[in-house]
Amino acid sequence: MRPVLPLHVPPPRPELADEFTDGECYPEALVECFLAEYTRPGDVVFDPFAGSGTTLVVAERMGRRPLGLEIDPDRVDFVAGRLADPTAIRLGDARRLDEYGLPPVDFVMTSPPYMTRLNHPENPLTGYATRDGDYERYLEELTDIFRRLGRHLTAKARVVVNVANLTYNDTVTPLAFDVARSLSTVLRFEREIVLDWDRTIDWITNDYCLVFSTIPAGAR
Numbered sequence: 001m002r003p004v005l006p007l008h009v010p011p012p013r014p015e016l017a018d019e020f021t022d023g024e025c026y027p028e029a030l031v032e033c034f035l036a037e038y039t040r041p042g043d044v045v046f047d048p049f050a051g052s053g054t055t056l057v058v059a060e061r062m063g064r065r066p067l068g069l070e071i072d073p074d075r076v077d078f079v080a081g082r083l084a085d086p087t088a089i090r091l092g093d094a095r096r097l098d099e100y101g102l103p104p105v106d107f108v109m110t111s112p113p114y115m116t117r118l119n120h121p122e123n124p125l126t127g128y129a130t131r132d133g134d135y136e137r138y139l140e141e142l143t144d145i146f147r148r149l150g151r152h153l154t155a156k157a158r159v160v161v162n163v164a165n166l167t168y169n170d171t172v173t174p175l176a177f178d179v180a181r182s183l184s185t186v187l188r189f190e191r192e193i194v195l196d197w198d199r200t201i202d203w204i205t206n207d208y209c210l211v212f213s214t215i216p217a218g219a220r
């Protein structure tokens with residue numbers, strides 16, 4: 001895969017509920033690209049932060065076995081309605097990943113809920129439902145989710161995390177770099193792909209897909 005991926009910002013899609021997709025949804029073409037590169041038909045494709053279900057919908061269409069968690073019940077209903085197998089999306093909290101009886105996972109593609117370092121009292125990992133947000137704890141909890149996820153991965157599995165560096169009030173939160181550094185303690189960082197959007201997105205400085213693989217048991 002090329003290190004820089006040219007992408008079109010997709011036009012709004014009326015079949016996707018606005019409140020679930022504005023600024024949060026990556027294009028299906030991006031998922032297609034990674035699934036073609038890293039998976040085969042029949043592989044289990046997991047998204048712990050399913051959102052509007054882009055990863056799962058594309059995985060199902062490409063003959064992979066989708067599985068997702070999502071903390072927001074309305075989004076779960078929405079995603080279930082987009083899938084031929086509505087049981088592929090489960091209401092759940094990724095922080096309690098171990099409780100859902102996951103099968104061996106061959107591939108993960110996800111985008112976590114974002115957080116800026118400053119002026120962000122809402123907690124992303126409660127779906128912004130509580131105001132106990134703390135940037136360092138958020139990174140720790142996110143890392144713990146991927147540590148747990150690592151136990152469910154097959155040996156060949158890749159984990160692709162879409163994350164951007166964020167601008168807010170003239171301050172940049174290097175979220176993508178912080179996530180790369182932090183997740184590298186529990187997964188093996190392979191590379192970053194730069195997403196080259198065809199128009200400026202004013203709340204990010206750059207957007208990435210970070211690619212990880214499992215750390216072999218002997219090297220942990």
Ligand SMILES: C[S@@+](CC[C@H](N)C(=O)[O-])C[C@H]1O[C@@H](n2cnc3c(N)ncnc32)[C@H](O)[C@@H]1O
Pocket residue numbers: 020021024025026048049050051052053054055069070071072075092093094095110111112113114124125126127128
């Ligand atoms: C950035 S969106 C994912 C967007 C998705 N990639 C798409 O294309 O639609 C992040 C999602 O994570 C969900 N979420 C937040 N905290 C969660 C948690 N602890 N467990 C599971 N899902 C969570 C949010 O409700 C939100 O739908």
